[in-house]
Amino acid sequence: MSELSYQSPLAGVAEPQGLSISIREIDExxxxxxxxxxxxxxxxxxxxxxxxxxxxxxxxxxxxxxxxxxxxxxxxxxxxxxxxxxxxxxxxxxxxxxxxxxxxxxxVSDMRAIIRLEGDGCREVIMKGTSLDLLDPEYVQGCCRRMRYAEIAALLDVVEDNVFDIYVFRSFAHYTWNFLCATAKAPAKLKLFGAQEVPA
Amino acid sequence: MLAVKCPVCGAEGDETDFHAGGQAHIRRPATHDPAHVTDEEQRNYLFIRINPKGLHFERWRCDRGCGKWFHAARDTVTMEFKAFYGVTELPPADVIAQAKGQWAEYFANRLTSESKA
Missing domain, CATH: 3.30.70.1520 (Heterotetrameric sarcosine oxidase)
Known part of the structure; x- marks a missing residue:
C-alpha cells in the first residue's frame, strides 16, 4: 500500500525568468x-x-x-x-x-491551486486576462471576487495594494501558470498611463 | 455586447461573465396539477418558446460572481435591459405594462390567477 500524500499542483515547474512582477505558488x-x-x-x-x-x-x-x-x-x-x-x-x-x-x-484544501502575484504592475498583468477594471477603487485590500480569467473560472483576492492571489481549480494550475508567465514577461509590460516604453 | 447587472450581488459585466438561461417564467404543469396534464400542456412546457421582437423576459446566471440565477427583462431589438429582478419574482409593474403580445397575455393570466389564489 502506498501512502496518500499531498503534492502541489505546480511541483517541479521551472522558476520563471525575465518577468516584470514576481509569481509564485502558495501551496501551504x-x-x-x-x-x-x-x-x-x-x-x-x-x-x-x-x-x-x-x-x-x-x-x-x-x-x-x-x-x-x-x-x-x-x-x-x-x-x-x-x-x-x-x-x-x-x-x-x-x-x-x-x-x-x-x-x-x-x-477543499486540495481543490484549488493558488498563485501569488507581487510587484508594481500586477493589476495590468491580471487585466490582460479579465474584463474587470482593476483600477476601480473597489479593488483594494479586503476585496475578493470570482472572475473569468483567461477564459476559465478564477477567484481573485486583493491581499495588499500590489499583492494578488489568484485561485484556480487544480487542473487549470499549469494553464494559468503558463498564461501568467507569458503575459508578465518584462518586454510585454503595459503602461496604462503615459507613454508606452518601446522594447529595443 | 450586453451590459448585465446581477440583482443579487450587484456584480456588473458583459455577457461573458454571465450565463443566459433562456426564457423566464416557464412553469412545469405537473408541479401545479400532476393529475391533469394534457399532452399539449407538456409539449408547450418542453418545446414552445416565445420569440418576440421587442421586450423579452429571460433567465440569467451570475456565472463569475455569486453564482445565483436571476431574471432580466431585455429588449431584443435594442439589446437594452429594462430590469433585473429576483428568480422568484415577477418583473416590476412598469415593465409588465410595456409587455406586448404573448408576454402581455402571459402576465395578464398570471396576475389574475394569483389574485384568485
Missing part, C-alpha cells in the same frame, strides 16, 4: 468551503465563535482574524483560509459548532 494553505444562511443568526454566531471573525456579508469582501481569512464567494457561501496544518482542526471545530444548523462545511 488550507481551505474550507462553508455554506449557510446569513439570515440564521445562530449559524452566523456559531461560525464567529470558531473562526474569531464574523462572516463577511457584503458582496466581494473578505475578513480576517489572526491566520484565518474568510473570502465571500456568494450570498450563502464562503471560503475559509488557514494554514494547511490547521484546516483539519478548524473543520472539526466548525462541524461541532454547526450541529443542528442548516449548513455545510467541507475541506
Amino acid at each position: 494553505r488550507g481551505m474550507i468551503d462553508l455554506r449557510g444562511l446569513t439570515s440564521d443568526a445562530g449559524f452566523m454566531a456559531a461560525v464567529k465563535g470558531v473562526i474569531g471573525v464574523g462572516l463577511p456579508v457584503k458582496p466581494r469582501t473578505s475578513a480576517s482574524w489572526g491566520d484565518v481569512k474568510v473570502l465571500w464567494l456568494s450570498t450563502d457561501q464562503w471560503l475559509i483560509l488557514s494554514s494547511r496544518a490547521r484546516a483539519h482542526e478548524l473543520l472539526s471545530q466548525l462541524r461541532d459548532a454547526l450541529q443542528g444548523y442548516h449548513s455545510l462545511a467541507v475541506d
Whole structure:
C-alpha cells in the first residue's frame, strides 16, 4: 500500500525568468468551503465563535482574524483560509459548532491551486486576462471576487495594494501558470498611463 | 455586447461573465396539477418558446460572481435591459405594462390567477 500524500499542483515547474512582477505558488494553505444562511443568526454566531471573525456579508469582501481569512464567494457561501496544518482542526471545530444548523462545511484544501502575484504592475498583468477594471477603487485590500480569467473560472483576492492571489481549480494550475508567465514577461509590460516604453 | 447587472450581488459585466438561461417564467404543469396534464400542456412546457421582437423576459446566471440565477427583462431589438429582478419574482409593474403580445397575455393570466389564489 502506498501512502496518500499531498503534492502541489505546480511541483517541479521551472522558476520563471525575465518577468516584470514576481509569481509564485502558495501551496501551504488550507481551505474550507462553508455554506449557510446569513439570515440564521445562530449559524452566523456559531461560525464567529470558531473562526474569531464574523462572516463577511457584503458582496466581494473578505475578513480576517489572526491566520484565518474568510473570502465571500456568494450570498450563502464562503471560503475559509488557514494554514494547511490547521484546516483539519478548524473543520472539526466548525462541524461541532454547526450541529443542528442548516449548513455545510467541507475541506477543499486540495481543490484549488493558488498563485501569488507581487510587484508594481500586477493589476495590468491580471487585466490582460479579465474584463474587470482593476483600477476601480473597489479593488483594494479586503476585496475578493470570482472572475473569468483567461477564459476559465478564477477567484481573485486583493491581499495588499500590489499583492494578488489568484485561485484556480487544480487542473487549470499549469494553464494559468503558463498564461501568467507569458503575459508578465518584462518586454510585454503595459503602461496604462503615459507613454508606452518601446522594447529595443 | 450586453451590459448585465446581477440583482443579487450587484456584480456588473458583459455577457461573458454571465450565463443566459433562456426564457423566464416557464412553469412545469405537473408541479401545479400532476393529475391533469394534457399532452399539449407538456409539449408547450418542453418545446414552445416565445420569440418576440421587442421586450423579452429571460433567465440569467451570475456565472463569475455569486453564482445565483436571476431574471432580466431585455429588449431584443435594442439589446437594452429594462430590469433585473429576483428568480422568484415577477418583473416590476412598469415593465409588465410595456409587455406586448404573448408576454402581455402571459402576465395578464398570471396576475389574475394569483389574485384568485
